[in-house]
Amino acid sequence: MTExxxxxxxxxxxxxxxLPVLVALVLGAFVLVEGVIxxxxxxxxxxxxxxxxxxxxxxxxxEVLVHRTPFWNSVTSFGTLLGGTEIVLAMTAxxxxxxxxxxxxxxxxxxxxxxxxxxxxxxxxxxxxxxxLRPTIPHLDGAPPTSSFPSGxxxxxxxxxxxxxxxxxRTHPGHPLRVLSWVLAVVLPAFVLASRLYRGxxxxxxxxxxxxxxxxxxxxxxxxxxxxxxxxxxRAPLRQ
Numbered sequence: 001m002t003e004x005x006x007x008x009x010x011x012x013x014x015x016x017x018x019l020p021v022l023v024a025l026v027l028g029a030f031v032l033v034e035g036v037i038x039x040x041x042x043x044x045x046x047x048x049x050x051x052x053x054x055x056x057x058x059x060x061x062x063e064v065l066v067h068r069t070p071f072w073n074s075v076t077s078f079g080t081l082l083g084g085t086e087i088v089l090a091m092t093a094x095x096x097x098x099x100x101x102x103x104x105x106x107x108x109x110x111x112x113x114x115x116x117x118x119x120x121x122x123x124x125x126x127x128x129x130x131x132x133l134r135p136t137i138p139h140l141d142g143a144p145p146t147s148s149f150p151s152g153x154x155x156x157x158x159x160x161x162x163x164x165x166x167x168x169x170r171t172h173p174g175h176p177l178r179v180l181s182w183v184l185a186v187v188l189p190a191f192v193l194a195s196r197l198y199r200g201x202x203x204x205x206x207x208x209x210x211x212x213x214x215x216x217x218x219x220x221x222x223x224x225x226x227x228x229x230x231x232x233x234x235r236a237p238l239r240q
Contacts, residue, residue, distance in 0.1 A: 029220040041130030065137045079195020083153030092116040119159035140199035155210040157192040161185045170226040
């Protein structure tokens with residue numbers, strides 16, 4: 001009597017071979033990363049609240065205000081638009097659908113979807129628990145009723161673009177767009193991060209913490225869903 005093989009689809013090729021174990025590992029990763037975010041929030045808002053680091057952040061925001069120009073005010077507005085949670089979620093949904101229709105199989109779209117939705121949930125929970133006022137310089141964007149810590153725009157852009165690059169590198173290491181995916185993974189999140197700082201919406205430690213926790217989430221999630229010993233074979237696109 002032969003043992004049943006792994007379940008098809010997303011579970012096939014993941015580190016665990018059963019769906020319950022896979023779900024448990026993803027939830028464990030979520031709890032781990034949420035703990036890291038809350039620890040960073042406690043460090044920033046409690047331990048370092050009156051430190052030289054915070055005084056440096058205040059000075060930085062003053063320099064930002066001095067160097068604002070109408071041109072950069074306009075340019076950075078696109079950074080806020082590009083990193084908006086609603087925009088990122090919509091782009092993720094469309095991207096996952098296109099990846100699946102183009103024959104990439106279910107693993108990469110599933111990884112990208114879980115990465116972005118998980119990041120959004122991590123951010124929302126952290127912003128509810130951690131209370132930090134936004135910088136005191138004039139805000140160029142409407143301030144949502146959430147804490148300044150962490151930066152949801154920065155985290156969302158890292159989750160989408162770095163998630164795509166990480167996923168392609170693991171599932172399709174020879175893909176012709178892999179170089180472009182890494183360029184986008186660096187340039188677009190950096191643009192969003194700089195825009196949010198310029199527009200007075202976050203302190204530097206807010207965006208730094210967002211990069212740290214999102215990269216950690218992506219790396220742990222990739223280790224669970226996309227282990228390095230199995231690349232996806234090329235598949236024909238689905239007929240439409």
